[in-house]
Amino acid sequence: MAFKVRDMGLRAASALVLAPAALFAVWLGDPWIVGVLLIACVVLSMEWARMSAPKDWKAIAAAVALALVATLLSNPTDALSFSLVVLVFGAAAAGVFARARKQSGVDAAYGVLYLGWPALLLIWLRDGNTAVGFYWVTLAFVVAWASDIVAFLVGSAVGGPKLWPRYSPNKTWSGFIGGLIAGTIAGGAMAALPETGIASLEWSALLGFCAALATMAGDLWESALKRRFGVKDAGNLIPGHGGLMDRVDGLMFAIVIVAIGRTLWHYFGGGA
Incomplete structure (x- = not known):
């Protein structure tokens, strides 16, 4: 106890x-919430990479974080559909990069989607100010x-x-x-x-x-x-x-x- x-x-x-x-x-509201989410996504990318690719976590964390940063900066408040396209392409790119480094491409791609989807929707829900x-x-x-x-x-x-x-x-x-x-x-x-x-x-x-x-x-x-x-x-x-x-x-x-x-x-x- x-x-x-x-x-x-x-x-x-x-x-x-x-x-x-x-x-x-x-x-x-904007841009503060976007700034906080950018920092959070970098931290989450590192945590995800340490779990899913401990032998090469720095490179995988960089790939996942880059995809997430690009997604969050694509203006999801006014262009959610475009941001979702960026998210999917970012996940695919992270997966290909991970495979090239002999890590799990599925885990890297899933990490981008798993972390990015809620972050996008959070910005969209906030709806500016x-x-x-x-x-x-x-x-x-x-x-x-x-x-x-x-x-x-x-x-x-x-x-x-x-x-x-x-x-x-x-x-x-x-x-x-x-x-x-x-x-x-x-x-x-x-x-x-x-x-x-x-x-x-x-x-x-x-x-x-x-x-x-x-x-x-x-x-x-x-x-x-x-x-x-x-x-x-x-x-x-x-x-x-x-x-x-x-x-x-x-x-x-x-x-x-x-x-x-x-x-x-x-x-x-x-x-x-």
């Missing part, structure tokens, strides 16, 4: 530093954080049957259910914010539920990737979490779901 208390303390301290910084960048864009990005952050924190706390306190012991032996069904409930409540609460462009409490709560489910799916998916590559953490950048990827794995999936939710709300709910 002492270990868990210490672990919770490290997580809390890290969150108190990272969460306000992330929300401040989101509030500032609009109040509605701020709401959508904040929704993704709040739901992901709420579900992740409550899942950890409930799982640690209640325990019980394991969720997926083969890949993530510490996660429990109790934590999973607690995370879903927390994400749903957080999503519904976000509908109370003014000038959000979404007035339906039910829709916002449903989106919170789906984003919370995606958050935990992203966490499990990264656990499976780490098990495949034979590593415990993606890195050691953040105390109590490991690497940056260990901190944002669930958020990456939540952003995709929120982007889909915004698109559906725009076409069927009459919102922005």
